[in-house]
Amino acid sequence: MHKGNEGKSPVKLPILGSTAAPPDDGVSRRRFLALFGASAAVATGAGCKMAKSRSTVVPYTKKQEEVVPGIADYYASTFQEGEQVYPVLVKAREGRPILVEGNDEHPLYQGKTHFHAMADLLGLYDPDRIRSPMLNGRSCAWKEAIAELGRGLKSAGGKQVLLMTPAVLSPTRQALLTKVAQAIPGLRHVSWEPAADHVGRQVQKQLYGDIRRPRYAFDKAKVIVSFAADFLGTDGDTVSASRQFAAPRRPKEPGEEMSRLYALEGGLSLTGTKADVRMAVRPSSLGRLALGIARAVHQKKGGALPAGMDAAMLDAYALDRLPEAKPIAAKLDALVSDLCAAGDKALVLAGPSAPAEAHAACHLLHQLLGAHGSTVLDKEALPAAPLASPDELKTIVDDLAAGKFAVAMFWDVNPAYDGVGMAAADGKSAWNTALSKTSLRVRMGLLPDETAAGCNLVLPANHWLESWNDFDTTADTLTLQQPVVEPLYDSLAGEDILLRLLVELGHNVARSFHELVQGRWENEVQPKDSPIPFAQFWNACLHDGVLRRNPTAMPARTLDGKALTALVAGASNPKSAAFELVLTTDARLYDGRYANNGWLQEMPDPVTKIAWLNPLGISMADADRLGVKNGDLVRIGNGPAVPIIAQPGQAEGVLALSIGHGRWQGSVASAIGTRAWDFAGKTGERLIAVAAVQPTGGHIELPATQGHDMQAGRDIARRWTLADYARKAERGETHEELPTLYEPHEHKGARWGMAIDLSACVGCGACVIGCQSENNVPVVGPEQVAKGRAMHWIRVDRYYDGEAADPQVVHEPMLCQHCDDAPCETVCPVNATTHAADGINQMAYNRCVGTRYCANNCPYKVRRFNFLDFTSETPESLQLAFNPEVTVRPRGVMEKCTFCVQRIRNAEQVAKRESRGLRDRDVVTACQSACPASAIVFGDLNDPKSEASKLSRSNRGYRVLEELGTKPAITYLASLRNPPGRGTR
DSSP: OOOOOBBOOBBBOOSSSSSSSSOTSSEEEEHHHHHTTTOOOBBBBBTTOOOOOOOOOOTSSSSSOOOOTOOOOEEEEEEEEEEEEEEEEEEEEETEEEEEEETTTTTTTTTTTOOOHHHHHHHHHTTTTTTSSSEEEEOHHHHHHHHHHHHHHOOTTTTTEEEEOOOOOOOOOOOOOHHHHHHHHHHHOOOOOOOOOHHHHHHHHHHHSBBOOOOOOOGOEEEEEEEEETHHHHHHHHHHHHHHHHHGGGSSSSTTOOOEEEESSSOOHHHHTTTTEEEEOOOOGGHHHHHHHHHHHHHOOOOOOOOTTTTGGGGGGGGGGOOOGGGGGGHHHHHHHHHHHGGGGEEEOOOOOOOOOHHHEEEEEEHTOOBBTTTTGGGGGOOOEEEEEEHHHHHHHHHHHOOEEEEEEEEEHHHHHHHOOOOOOTOOOOHHHHHHTSEEEEEEEESTTGGGGGEEEEBBOOOOOGEEEOOOOOOOEEEEOOBBOOOSSSSHHHHHHHHHHHHTTTTTSOHHHHHHHHIIIIIIIIIIHHHHOOOHHHHHHHHHHHEEEEOOOOOOOOHHHHHHHHHTTTOOOOOOOSEEEEEEOOOBBBBTTTTTOOOHSSSSTTTBBBOSSOOOEEHHHHHHHHHOOEEEEEEEETTTOOOEEEEEEOOHHHEESSSSSSSSSSSSTTOOOOOOGGGOTTTTTEEEESSSEEEEEEEEEOOOOOSBOOOOOSSOOEEEEEHHHHHHHHHOOOOOOOOOOOOHHHHHHEEEEEETTTTTTTOOHHHHHHHHHTTTTOOOOOOHTTTOOOOSSSSSEEEEETTTOOOOOEEEOOOOOTTTHHHHHOOOTTOOEEEOSSSSSEEEETTTTOHHHHHHOTTTTTOOEEOOOOTTTTTTHHTTOOOOOOOOOOOOOOOOSSSSSHHHHHHHHHHHHSOOOOOTSOOOOHHHOOTTTTOEEEETTTOTTTHHHHHTTOTTOOOOGGGOOOOOOOEEEEEEOOTTOOOOO
């Protein structure tokens, strides 16, 4: 149970940057604290009343009831990304949010959230944020801005008004938009999400007549098949998918059941790295292969085809007739047998780059196998939010060019960047030409992005940590979003902008969106017969952030056989082009919305281990044939030159490039990486035929965080099959006590340690962001990363074993091992690194003189040296995200993982006040909290009942490089694979 702040308003600051020129980097730390000290008294009350006017200030000597210096406050809130919603818990110190983690009250996410939510804390403090309304390039007051928008709408003269938003998942926001549509004649509201699975949505609509947000039970699936569906990395709800996928893949004893994952894909995805059986194929062949599998399952298992579909329609896709199936025939036979054996415990998915017929085959397989209601939870799935398709977006651009709109409003969307044919850094693009035909162009958002550059009215919108909202998270839960801090600048929530606009147009509406949300919950959400006063109900919901409800089951859906027949008949043959280019969603930057976020830019790609850039993935064989190596520049068609990375496991003839890079606005985002949409023939296209790849002779250094990909026979990251596990467990493994010259350590109290299950770890890197946010790890930039100077305290190493064309992959989080016989401690000439009584290898930063002997002597290479004064180079507004409980390190100092010692000390203080000892899970490290798969467990190794202690004695356990006699405190559990047959790989 977390500590909540029910009935509290967010800490308020006076309006910043409304008229005067703002400082270069936004709100400085000193400015923030000064303003906080003189901020308005925070209003309290059971109904979470709105605070007094922000213009009112009182001296800090007047005690503020909301804040106790040195004590953190926690607020439950909600984070939306695309079509997904994640409940979160926000930690604030002295009025400023400093950490975002998962909300443990939510039954689906169970304390986990997406690392994008954690990293978007930087978005709140981004120095690039729009500070005040801008009209024709000059700062103006809100009254003038709203009046200008009202004049534009009143003088529309019968023309349409465009309002483009992200996916609308909030019922209260939807109700507001309905009111806006009623008030503005000719309003055309469209929602746009460039990273959405537009093909999958279209197929759902064709086959069922409606579209639902997919809901799967990965933990119940015995066999999972992925047709380029990266459900662990970038596609859909990756947080709950990772948690559920890991659950049945961590057996405690040999003989326990373990799920099996098959992956068919062109490039190597994060999901592909966890596959028990992986088949590298051209993406254009996925549809035919999927239909062939469906035919084989129908012939072997039977099952009724949907009404209106003839089984003969599938005969053309018999696996023994498909040329693309012959090289992988044995694996496909095993896949078909496993699907038939699994029955309703099977799950089959297709990704955004898969052809429509692959998606159709997945729905057919679910019906044949009886998966609906078992692994496919259709009745628990919510209706999907309406989204514009790529073709609809093109129609809108055409209508803009035809001058059909009097006013165009863009709220938290950036079509100038993510639409094909719309991009041009010099402003001479089809988008800007079309947009110029509209007299009033309005951008409502956080940052001055590419779309804002073409607008004459720019309105600053609140960050989600400054906003109210509510969301239909799942069928059985509602969640609330509440502001943790008052707006740092002269900004408004987008909904409040619309409410002010309605007032300007003469309508009687609520004073604020907060009032609308609260009113809807009072009138529609709270049960009518509830004896609890609404104020008490509201405060309880704010405290938990989650309201559980009895779901209304969605009606069962019937697969339309005629529509399925049409899709099957239209299945395309594999592309005959020399190459196929797949555009993937970027695991770090998503669709580009986080490109100005230094934490996410510097986080390495979970597969390539390249930070800051998005090199073009190419197969090892194609790289050898073209004579190119990592970092060499090549040209595809008329697009820009792009660096390549030779990727093991990638199919020959397949190229892979992630979207989200190549922005030309933003102090961090600008000119970083390649804009992938430049290579698409039309907006939203994910699979592109490429005639040739032409090396240019140029080369750049790729900022890689891992220089060696192979284990070279060393026992660093163990990878076993289930058969290996059974043999080794039966034989047993002895750990020889090596002789040592070190004095023994007596840990009379706690001995802190960790267990990391490599079988559960999906390699996503959430632990890296969680640690960076908690421990003030600096961003150093691509040049320093390329020199090997990345500062992350924890990294996720990725190792390949076997053949380059079909490697086995294992991910291994690597951090300070807190060795008992630590080689770093003996070589420090100033005793800056020492051994604590509880086993922590601790650092005294003020003693460190920067000899770096400790880093040279560490066999795990987990120590980081501040070659430059990275902290002072951080804009002061971003320094507001620093955790005050952790020392900020200057130039010339070594740093590393501390096992989040500040959390240990806080837990000890709490236990002391409560006159008790520490309990297991009283201390949860940042990496442990961030991990969606719960692969990391921290605890007292001296407590035989603690989970960490139990796992340290697992028959899968081992310690990395323990042959050196370092006696690490971290136990790794071998990664397990479950291949079919006898399992030799």
